[in-house]
Amino acid sequence: MRLAAATMGLVVAGLLLEGALRVVQRKGSTTARRAIGIHERHRASIDRPHFRRPRPRRRSAEPFHILVVGDSFTWGDGIYHADTYAQRIESLLERMDHGLDVRVSMYSRPGWNTQQEYQMVRLHLRRLDPDLIVLGYCLNDAELRQRRGNDDIMEPLTRRRPTSGLERLLSNGSRLYSWVWERVENGRQRRAFNHYYHELYSRPGWQEAQAALDGFRQLSWEHNIPLAVLLFPIFDQQLDSSYSYRDLHRLVMNALRELDIPAVDLLPAYRGVDAVRLAVEPFTDPHPNELAHRIASQYLVDFLVREELVPITPTQRDRVELSLPRRKRG
Numbered sequence: 363m364r365l366a367a368a369t370m371g372l373v374v375a376g377l378l379l380e381g382a383l384r385v386v387q388r389k390g391s392t393t394a395r396r397a398i399g400i401h402e403r404h405r406a407s408i409d410r411p412h413f414r415r416p417r418p419r420r421r422s423a424e425p426f427h428i429l430v431v432g433d434s435f436t437w438g439d440g441i442y443h444a445d446t447y448a449q450r451i452e453s454l455l456e457r458m459d460h461g462l463d464v465r466v467s468m469y470s471r472p473g474w475n476t477q478q479e480y481q482m483v484r485l486h487l488r489r490l491d492p493d494l495i496v497l498g499y500c501l502n503d504a505e506l507r508q509r510r511g512n513d514d515i516m517e518p519l520t521r522r523r524p525t526s527g528l529e530r531l532l533s534n535g536s537r538l539y540s541w542v543w544e545r546v547e548n549g550r551q552r553r554a555f556n557h558y559y560h561e562l563y564s565r566p567g568w569q570e571a572q573a574a575l576d577g578f579r580q581l582s583w584e585h586n587i588p589l590a591v592l593l594f595p596i597f598d599q600q601l602d603s604s605y606s607y608r609d610l611h612r613l614v615m616n617a618l619r620e621l622d623i624p625a626v627d628l629l630p631a632y633r634g635v636d637a638v639r640l641a642v643e644p645f646t647d648p649h650p651n652e653l654a655h656r657i658a659s660q661y662l663v664d665f666l667v668r669e670e671l672v673p674i675t676p677t678q679r680d681r682v683e684l685s686l687p688r689r690k691r692g
Contacts, residue, residue, distance in 0.1 A: 404437065404472050411469050411482065412437070425465035426673060428452070429490055431479050432498030434472035435594050435650060440642030443468075445652035447592075448496075450659035451666075458663075458678045467492065475567075476503040480574040480581075487581060494671055495589045496662070497578060501559050501596055501610055506567040515561050518554035522547055548645075555598060556606050563610060572617055579621050588671045591618055591625040592662055597641035598648035601632045624669050631661035633687045660684040 406412035430436060430448035438446035452466040467490065469483065476499065483495070506512055524533040524543065533540045562568060575591070582589035593614055595601055611627055618625040632654070638644040640654040650658065664686055666672045667679045 406471055408471075408473065408478070409482070411471050413468065425463040426455075426494075427492045428464065428466045428494045428496060428672075429483070429492035430466055430468050430470065430496045430498065431483055432470045432592075433474045433479070433500055433503065434470075435500045436498035437468070437470040437472050438655065439472055439649045440647060441650075441652045441655065445655055447655040447659040447662060450656060451496075451663050454659060454663045454682060455672060455674060457682050458667075458674050462673060470498070475505050475507065476571045476574040477507050480577045484577065484581060487585060487587075492587060494666075495578070495582065495587055496666075497589065497591045499591050499593050499614065501594070501607060501614070502562065504562040504565075504568040504571045506565065507570060512562070512565070512567070515554075515558045519551070519558055521551060552599075555596075559596065559607055559610060563613060572621075575618065575623065576621055579623055582623075589623055590666060590669065590671055591623055592658070593618075593625060593627045593629075594650065594658070595629045595632065596648050597637060597650055597654060598645055600637045601629060601635070601640070605629070624665075624671065626662060626665040628658055628661060630687055631657050657685065661686060 404412040448466050448468050452464045455464045456462055524530045533543055578589055596607055611629055615625060615627055642649045642651045664684055667674045
């Protein structure tokens, strides 16, 4: 009798939860606000950058030319070209000095890692002839050049769906089962991503990335072109004290300091901002959205001025309001 009563209680509780979830999800479907991604496909082979707009012609005055290099985070996967941090720094710098003609060239492609970026810039640097190189670095840039070597840690990243007939039947018919499945899968995928990023930095891909960073440094010295690196966080979780890749940020920044490359870590730039507002699709697509790019551009410009990498003085910088975390300004 006790077992029957307990079983009946569980059944009733399950039915109540099922009904409650249906009501809540029905309300949520009409009130939830979601970001809208821009699904523009890149159209370039792996050894070519994809320019998202026609290359600008040189103006009569000699411009200050910034070459921005990177992968899909820099290219702006999921947002309009005009909203990328690279395009925003152009307008910010020109607003600080109305007499300054800034030209930003985007040399980026989704899927590139630091080695591929270095190879392309090395081949074409003389033709590009920039006054400053800004390299966007993402934590997955430590992937092996031959990515098949990382298959064992990349395969678990794929989102799993119910596969057996019974699982599909329950998932389609029961909101409660579907809700539990999603929560369990969220936890599994979160652990898989955490393992993936940390494992990258214990494999040869990290040595390849460091060699490419050293290659950028050598190019900078040989051609007398300043170089700066912008380190992005991964927008797949909150960027607060619970952020699980802080140790990787320290590792990358220490390597850049050892190479004597000016670098800025963007993680502090997003202090206090809900990560739901920063990703193209929160906790699903970890690419930065237009707000995250705007914050990155302001933080980057402030860094470039402080490091004297652009022809802007601190007084000129202060003509434009920058939304920066509170700290002592230099």
